[in-house]
Amino acid sequence: MKTQKYNYGTAILSAFEYLLKNYKETFVIGQGLWSPWYVGNTMTNLEKKFGKDRIIDTPVSESATTGAAIGASLAGMKPIVVHPRMDFMLYSMDAIVNQAAKWSHMFAGQANPEVTIRSIINRGGEQGAQHSQALHAWFAHVPGLRVVMPSTVADARNLLIASVLCKDPVIYIDDRWLYEQEDNLPKIVEIDLKNQKPKITSKGKDATIVASGYSSYLARQANEQLRNINIYPEIIDVRVLNPLYIKDIVKSVKKTRKLIVVDPGWVSSGFSAELVAKVVENLDAKCLTSPPIRIALPNAPAPTATILEKKYYTSVDDIVKKVKKLFLNKHQSN
Amino acid sequence: MLNNLFNSKEFNNPISIEGQDTKILKEILNLMLLIRKTEQQLALAKKNGLINGPVHLGVGQEAIPVGISQNLKKTDRVFGNHRSHSHLLSLNPDFYKLFAEVLGKKTGFSKGMGGSMHLFDQSNGFYGSTPIVAGTVSLAVGAAMASKMQNLKDISVSYIGDGALEEGVVHECFNLAKIMKAPILFVIENNLFASHMHISLRQPSETVSRFAEANHIPYKLLDGNDVVAVVQNSNELIDNIRNGKGPALLELITYRWYGHVDWREDIDVGVKRSMEDIKNWKARDPIHRLSQSMINSKIWTKEEEQEICEKIDNQIQIAWEKAMNDPYPSKDSILEFVYSKD
Numbered sequence: 001m002k003t004q005k006y007n008y009g010t011a012i013l014s015a016f017e018y019l020l021k022n023y024k025e026t027f028v029i030g031q032g033l034w035s036p037w038y039v040g041n042t043m044t045n046l047e048k049k050f051g052k053d054r055i056i057d058t059p060v061s062e063s064a065t066t067g068a069a070i071g072a073s074l075a076g077m078k079p080i081v082v083h084p085r086m087d088f089m090l091y092s093m094d095a096i097v098n099q100a101a102k103w104s105h106m107f108a109g110q111a112n113p114e115v116t117i118r119s120i121i122n123r124g125g126e127q128g129a130q131h132s133q134a135l136h137a138w139f140a141h142v143p144g145l146r147v148v149m150p151s152t153v154a155d156a157r158n159l160l161i162a163s164v165l166c167k168d169p170v171i172y173i174d175d176r177w178l179y180e181q182e183d184n185l186p187k188i189v190e191i192d193l194k195n196q197k198p199k200i201t202s203k204g205k206d207a208t209i210v211a212s213g214y215s216s217y218l219a220r221q222a223n224e225q226l227r228n229i230n231i232y233p234e235i236i237d238v239r240v241l242n243p244l245y246i247k248d249i250v251k252s253v254k255k256t257r258k259l260i261v262v263d264p265g266w267v268s269s270g271f272s273a274e275l276v277a278k279v280v281e282n283l284d285a286k287c288l289t290s291p292p293i294r295i296a297l298p299n300a301p302a303p304t305a306t307i308l309e310k311k312y313y314t315s316v317d318d319i320v321k322k323v324k325k326l327f328l329n330k331h332q333s334n
Numbered sequence: 335m336l337n338n339l340f341n342s343k344e345f346n347n348p349i350s351i352e353g354q355d356t357k358i359l360k361e362i363l364n365l366m367l368l369i370r371k372t373e374q375q376l377a378l379a380k381k382n383g384l385i386n387g388p389v390h391l392g393v394g395q396e397a398i399p400v401g402i403s404q405n406l407k408k409t410d411r412v413f414g415n416h417r418s419h420s421h422l423l424s425l426n427p428d429f430y431k432l433f434a435e436v437l438g439k440k441t442g443f444s445k446g447m448g449g450s451m452h453l454f455d456q457s458n459g460f461y462g463s464t465p466i467v468a469g470t471v472s473l474a475v476g477a478a479m480a481s482k483m484q485n486l487k488d489i490s491v492s493y494i495g496d497g498a499l500e501e502g503v504v505h506e507c508f509n510l511a512k513i514m515k516a517p518i519l520f521v522i523e524n525n526l527f528a529s530h531m532h533i534s535l536r537q538p539s540e541t542v543s544r545f546a547e548a549n550h551i552p553y554k555l556l557d558g559n560d561v562v563a564v565v566q567n568s569n570e571l572i573d574n575i576r577n578g579k580g581p582a583l584l585e586l587i588t589y590r591w592y593g594h595v596d597w598r599e600d601i602d603v604g605v606k607r608s609m610e611d612i613k614n615w616k617a618r619d620p621i622h623r624l625s626q627s628m629i630n631s632k633i634w635t636k637e638e639e640q641e642i643c644e645k646i647d648n649q650i651q652i653a654w655e656k657a658m659n660d661p662y663p664s665k666d667s668i669l670e671f672v673y674s675k676d
Contacts, residue, residue, distance in 0.1 A: 068472050071413070076480060105672055112674040
């Protein structure tokens with residue numbers, strides 16, 4: 001099959017181009033779109049190709065802009081809102097949580113806000129506490145929202161297209177620490193977001209490592225190191241956090257009897273808690289040979305200094321060490 | 335002179351109907367009476383314990399939506415708020431569907447999933463009302479932007495009260511609508527109260543049109559209880575909006591006879607809300623002022639009004655009984671509508 005080389009960023013760009021070319025009702029709205037250094041290489045030259053009427057750079061008004069996209073979607077458009085920093089998106093919580101998420105339910109499905117809200121987690125680079133938050137768990141808590149976190153180049157492209165073509169409001173969250181990944185992708189085939197489930201990215205037998213977004217990227221790297229020391233984990237990328245399809249994850253844990261959740265957000269009341277709870281609810285407690293482990297951010301805002309960031313953010317090594325510990329007796333020589 | 339609008343003792347004379355079409359005046363009067371009586375039925379039913387949820391009644395404010403809706407089309411995009419019975423009924427006077435919705439019945443406007451505060455009738459131009467103060471303003475701006483992208487001449491209407499101007503997002507919306515030249519009419523029903531608090535205790539001025547000025551949005555400040563003035567002035571603004579001139583704002587001074595929610599007058603809990611003011615404002619009744627003008631001009635009689643009132647009362651009773659006996663949504667609907675069907 002003919003493929004083309006992309007990185008995570010250009011994969012997103014190609015999804016935008018596909019949507020804008022094939023669906024005249026799509027438009028993109030947000031800040032920094034006519035000077036897209038805010039968003040890496042994910043939106044380069046879109047305004048030149050598709051015009052400033054469809055790639056709309058806005059006033060500094062996250063709340064009004066997000067609400068406007070929701071309103072436009074109720075009037076037959078397929079808008080994509082871009083929040084280059086998830087932290088600023090908090091200004092638009094009413095539009096997202098009170099309006100978009102509830103519209104279908106309040107009106108018995110007579111109208112659906114077909115809006116996609118893309119936001120970027122911008123960790124690192126000494127940007128500190130207000131430019132780096134991973135708040136996917138907040139959105140995953142809200143019924144009516146679909147929450148998507150692509151961790152691979154293919155998903156970055158395919159899930160963005162699926163999100164925009166989905167009739168529900170979708171929160172699409174990418175992470176700038178994923179942008180360097182590269183892959184060869186086949187031609188675009190549209191997929192239905194409703195059928196998208198967690199994906200086993202690597203089969204294994206010794207432990208189940210479940211992760212989302214950037215954490216999945218780390219988990220895949222940890223997987224390689226663990227295999228070198230004869231630990232064979234099964235790696236599952238959640239991809240769609242809400243509604244969460246848990247069945248395949250439970251099945252995997254029943255097989256491996258160990259659960260490790262790696263999450264890019266804070267540990268307390270975080271998405272890792274939801275994953276552990278849903279798995280534990282669905283199997284016999286005796287099935288687990290060790291208590292579930294959560295690897296997530298400490299309960300503190302992101303620090304600024306690089307030296308502190310290194311300590312704060314989860315590394316591949318953190319995952320390897322914690323998993324290894326579970327096998328201490330078996331693999332003492334390592 | 336317009337500053338006197340805030341004096342409850344002024345503006346209680348019959349309105350000017352010179353040069354107006356008699357047939358249209360009668361239709362307008364009929365519609366205002368229908369909305370008034372529908373809401374009075376809701377007040378009574380709430381008082382009698384027949385309605386479980388809150389009802390925010392707009393009795394006394396009927397001239398505003400009735401006047402504006404004279405200039406709207408079914409393809410326009412109207413967004414409401416917590417007090418939106420009249421906004422919807424002025425587009426589609428189906429009080430039976432409203433009763434059913436307020437009672438949470440499957441036959442209601444929102445199929446029983448919304449109740450009084452979440453109303454929907456998109457095929458008649460009513461895109462939706464929700465009760466977060468200012469929550470739908472940005473949605474209305476977006477629906478207007480969509481109309482422009484779709485090369486249509488349809489406009490958005492955003493109904494908000496004076497309290498909504500204290501929400502930050504409204505100012506974002508004024509700015510965004512102006513800079514995007516969005517075809518939207520912002521309608522401010524300034525009834526002087528946000529919940530219990532008088533505007534003088536919340537804002538440095540009793541009129542909110544100053545925010546239109548700040549955003550270079552053309553506006554008019556009017557007596558909201560003069561339906562003919564509302565029809566004429568909104569017509570002019572809406573024409574300009576349809577012709578691509580961008581947003582406009584209409585501030586209408588009015589008063590609600592009931593308190594913030596349900597049937598009480600709220601003298602006890604209102605801050606700067608007196609029985610005397612309510613009495614004065616009842617003398618500014620938009621329905622009475624129109625009816626009196628029509629009687630004075632000999633195009634209407636008290637007998638005719640009596641007759642029409644009896645007819646509406648009867649229809650309301652029949653509709654209410656029917657709605658009371660209608661089924662509730664099925665228990666499956668709790669999960670059924672969280673996400674789209676296909």
